[in-house]
Amino acid sequence: MLSTNTISLMMPISHVQPRSLCCLPLVNTEPSISVMVLEHRETPNLFSSRRLEVLELFAAQYAISFENIRLYEQLQQQNDQLEHTVAQRTQELERKSHYLLAILDALPMPYALTTLSGECISSNALLNERLEVPPDQLTGQSMVQFYDSPEDRQRFLAQLEQHGSVSNFECRLRTRQQQRFWALVSATYVDLQDERVIFSTISDFSEYKALEKQLYQEANTDALTGILNRRAWLALAAKQQTAHPFRISCILMIDLDHFKALNDNYGHAAGDEVLRQFTTSIQRELREDDLFGRMGGEEFAIVFGGLDLDRAYSAAERLRTMVEGLSVMIDTEELRFTFSAGLCRLRPSEPVTSALKRADKGLYQAKASGRNQVWFEKEDAHRPDI
């Protein structure tokens, strides 16, 4: 209900004095938001208390509707604001996603995005090409099939799980056409909105691996005969000794007899051929546990793994007899040759070079005693000298 004060303050709407004037505040939940003014120019005292009650109800309803409209407009404004923000964010995301795709497309190496179980989510053309899979046919496929050994895949996943990323994991992959190649795989986890996936890149390093193998071959083998060179033989002999500290082994040092004369009489190439055929023949006779190497010139050494002095001596004698019976054809000429050798036990934890020196002493004795024979040190023997 309006107070008298409020009414008296009200000004008529028109300049003609009204005979009845009513002023009602439009009040809802909040303080008055507006005022409803009614005036009548002809009938005095028109706004009786009963009429005022009705008008008050009407004013209240009006206030509610008015408030509703205001709230609706406010909501509409907020909605517009929200839509604007969403549109802006979407645009931003689209731009970022566009950048990301552009970067991935420009990546100069094969990549794949896979699920944790190895299913390909996306890949680039370079990967498809390297794995010999037609464009777009990798998505949905299991990448596990491209690992040459399933154990490699397990090791790769174990490393990824342990460190969160893997750098240059060396393994062999195979293409869909079953072509094997060496690859370095690097990977990291990527957390997408609702799942964790793996982003991996691969680089083919088959050429490097082949070169590495070639360098290893060159560094460890003798170019003429293809067997171990002195350095590699010493290293492997020491490695075997460490791996089997309680295994009995013997070392045989071999030197071809009168090789200078053979070279002088038949030429260096004939000497080379003799060295090659000698090596091949000896290799044929040796067991897997034996280690054969060229120490230089016409000198060779063998570790008889797991043989005691008696059995090693028998083996050395068998080799000596075999070589004695060999003949190498040089043009129409049949060349025959022999070797002298020194034998000794490789004592536990004794440096291989030191045992080699003792075998060399036996070799010297064999040469001095007329060649084409095998000698061993007295202290090593439980039987008399030959």
Ligand SMILES: Nc1nc2c(ncn2[C@@H]2O[C@H](COP(=O)(O)OP(=O)(O)OP(=O)(O)O)[C@@H](O)[C@H]2O)c(=O)[nH]1
């Ligand atoms: N063809 C050829 N000859 C080699 C090679 N390496 C070393 N020689 C030769 O082997 C010969 C070794 O001669 P010496 O050390 O005098 O020994 P030897 O003539 O076998 O005499 P003894 O050992 O006393 O029986 C030398 O003439 C070397 O030039 C090689 O790779 N090829």
